[in-house]
Amino acid sequence: MGExxxxxxxxxxAVSLALGRAFADDPVASYIFPAERERVERLDRFFRVQLRHNYLPRGEVYTVCDGVAAAMWMPPSPLAPRTRDVLAHLRLVPLLGRQFLATRELSIALASRHPAERHYYLGTIGADPSCQRRGIGSALLAPVLGRCDAQGLPAYLECSKRENIAFYGRHGFAVTGEVTAPAGGPLLWLMWREPARG
Structure with missing residues (x-):
């Protein structure tokens, strides 16, 4: 695994490709990128933009030495996006193709349910399928969840796979609501974690 x-x-x-592979069978990724043959490549491009123009300049990204997994976090008060980063996100419009409007509607629905209270937000966590179920996910969560506990701050995420609810539950997250993607899309579970009390 590495440090x-x-x-x-x-x-x-390396990280964007690993995340592309990690999310190849994800219900939301399949909804946004329905063409299975192109999904990993499109997810790779999507995560490159998210990493370079959102999470690295404004948040925190934890990985392991060979980049086979990552956790992408936003702090309680992230910096405003730079103009060049906003413009870079426009490159995602043709990538989304016919799913652009549905993706936008889903983003709006999730934003409307995003908690107003100060918190750390886990935007994405994933590992290349060849490295899953080896404890990497737990290791990637540890730095920020430890900080949440030390600072008395909660954490929030949206879970797109029912089988991952138990994983997040082991780290103190609990389901607080659900959002269904438009046009018969998948269900997402909203999960909140109160800081652990020493």
Missing amino acids: VRLAQPGDVP
């Missing part, structure tokens, strides 16, 4: 560390810009190619 958990903060990702750097040079990690983006």
Whole structure:
């Protein structure tokens, strides 16, 4: 597995590809990118933009030495996005194709349910399928969840796979609500974690 560390810009190619592979069978990824043959490549491109123009400049990304897994976090008060980062996200529009409007509606629905209370937000966590179920996910969560406990701050995420609810539950998260993607899309579970009391 290697040591958990903060990702750097040079990690983006390995991390984005690992996340693309990790989410190849994810219900939301399948909804946004329905063409199975192109899904990993499109997810790779999607995560490159998210890493370079959202999470690395504004949040924190934890990875392991070979970039086979990552956790992408936003802090309680993230910096405002830079103009160049906003413009870079426009490149995602053609990538989404016919699913652009449904993806936008889902984003709006999730944003409307996003808690107003100060918290750390886990935007994405994933590992290349060849490295899953080896404790990497727990190791990637540890730095920020430890900080949440030390600072007395909660954490929040949206879970897109029913079988992952138990994993997050072992780390103190509980389901607080659900959102269904538009046009018969998948269900997402909203999960909240109160800080552990010493």
